[in-house]
Amino acid sequence: MQIPETMKALTVRPGPVYQLERIPTPRAGEGEVLIKVEACGICAGDVKARQKAGQMWDRPDNPDHSIPGHEFFGTVVEIGEGITAVSIGDRVISEQIVPCWNCRFCKTGHYWMCRESNIYGFRGNPDGGMAEYMIFPAGAIIHKLPADMPMEQAVLIEPYACGKHCVDRSKAGNEDVVVLSGAGCLGLGMLGALKLRQPKQIIVLDVRDDRLAKAKAFGADLTMNPAKEPVADQVRALTDGLGCDIYIEATGYPQSVEQGLDMIRSLGTFVEFGVFNDKVTTDWTVIGDRKELNVLGSHLGPYCYEPVIEWLASGKLPSDGVVTHQFPLERWEEAFATAQSDPQAIKVVLVPGLQV
Ligand SMILES: [Zn+2]
Ligand SMILES: [Zn+2]
Missing domain, CATH: 3.40.50.720 (NAD(P)-binding Rossmann-like Domain)
Known part of the structure; x- marks a missing residue:
């Protein structure tokens, strides 16, 4: 599959300024996986982060921009050296935190409380899923999805795992x-x-x-x-x-x-x-x-992704009608406004492939 040189992404830059821009498509380095994003849900946390976006820049190591979004899934389009668990073409999701695997919490199995707290889409690192492509960094916890799972279910895996x-x-x-x-x-x-x-x-x-x-x-x-x-x-x-x-x-x-x-x-x-x-x-x-x-x-959804994927696929976890709205990336502003204040909205989703 041809990976384009640039991609559309919703970025947050100091200010904070949220904007849709074209930036270089990231490429998979050692231990990394490049995903073509199918969809990314907007969480109340994303809306709150935008309201209080100063929080995005409280780390000294943060880069010049950040891409929000932790409720994503997609298809593997490139794998870095050392990746054997997934292959190109697999439909995958990464748990929302990328543990360091070195701190006391990680070493005792409590990876969701990792001291590094590297949650996608917040605080500048790692970049989240409100873009056409994204990287699952080394150390990410990746799960495969059934090829036929509808977007409306797959995009709920993250919040349902937290639930x-x-x-x-x-x-x-x-x-x-x-x-x-x-x-x-x-x-x-x-x-x-x-x-x-x-x-x-x-x-x-x-x-x-x-x-x-x-x-x-x-x-x-x-x-x-x-x-x-x-x-x-x-x-x-x-x-x-x-x-x-x-x-x-x-x-x-x-x-x-x-x-x-x-x-x-x-x-x-x-x-x-x-x-x-x-x-x-x-x-x-x-x-x-x-x-x-x-x-x-209660924080995040540790050890819950596998059962949630299985239960969504088998219908044990109801999901009908939870996704109420879908928007292309270009209409991100409307999507955020809908998530924040539309009385009909439950889960609003950004779908990069959607026709504008
Ligand atoms: Zn969330
Ligand atoms: Zn850790």
């Missing part, structure tokens, strides 16, 4: 009433993974009714809208006045934290996944003295 990890953190079991707060792309991925653990009951909360309808279609036992209903009272009423066993926070809104601490039972498990724009304050007495809660965090 599965979060749900695994909760250790939800068959006796548990689980409240899942947030039915965006991540929350819907969590719902699918949660269903497979077969808890007693799954209650999904969101302030958008269309998302609640989707959650219902994806198997939620109950849905409630906190903007319209006294959800904490309702959850207590369903649980003999005790509250839910597990609360998963996947909205990134401070009210959702407060709401969770209110409706969770004593000795319950609270899992935080959301990313917040501002600091959250709450009464920590509830966590300790009053309820003796387990409060857990």
Whole structure:
């Protein structure tokens, strides 16, 4: 396959300035793989990074530009020396973090907390997938995709892997009433993974009714809208006045934290996944003295890509209608605006091959 000398890429340069430009197509060096990008999802994290783009330039080693995007997949078009696990023509995805394999976390199997924190598309290194081509650097964790997996599924592997990890953190079991707060792309991925653990009951909360309808279609036992209903009272009423066993926070809104601490039972498990724009304050007495809660965090999707790929392919993880919008790279600005504020949007995707 002919690799063109230049490619279209959405770049971020100091300023910060986001723009679509033509830059030299990267080539695969030793231990690297060059991918022709099929699609790249826009994450809430990408939208937030653009709003607070100063964060992109906080590293002394950052290059003069950066390409965002960590929800990508594509086809191998060039392999560097030493690559044997994949071949040209394979459809592949790389986990969103490229571990250093040398730090204490990497050496003990906790590669997702690698001290280098080399997540594609952030902080300038490595470049992400909002371009026609991208490099999977040496050390990347690469997985193969079925040749016939639709784009609408493949582009969800990254967020769904994060969702599965979060749900695994909760250790939800068959006796548990689980409240899942947030039915965006991540929350819907969590719902699918949660269903497979077969808890007693799954209650999904969101302030958008269309998302609640989707959650219902994806198997939620109950849905409630906190903007319209006294959800904490309702959850207590369903649980003999005790509250839910597990609360998963996947909205990134401070009210959702407060709401969770209110409706969770004593000795319950609270899992935080959301990313917040501002600091959250709450009464920590509830966590300790009053309820003796387990409060857990969740980051990325370690050891989750393989099962998620398999479960998406077999239909065990529902994904219908999660991708709501597709744009070519040229319309990136509209795509970001849609992801940020279109009330119909769940997952907005950039597709480099799409007709402008
Ligand atoms: Zn993301
Ligand atoms: Zn490391």
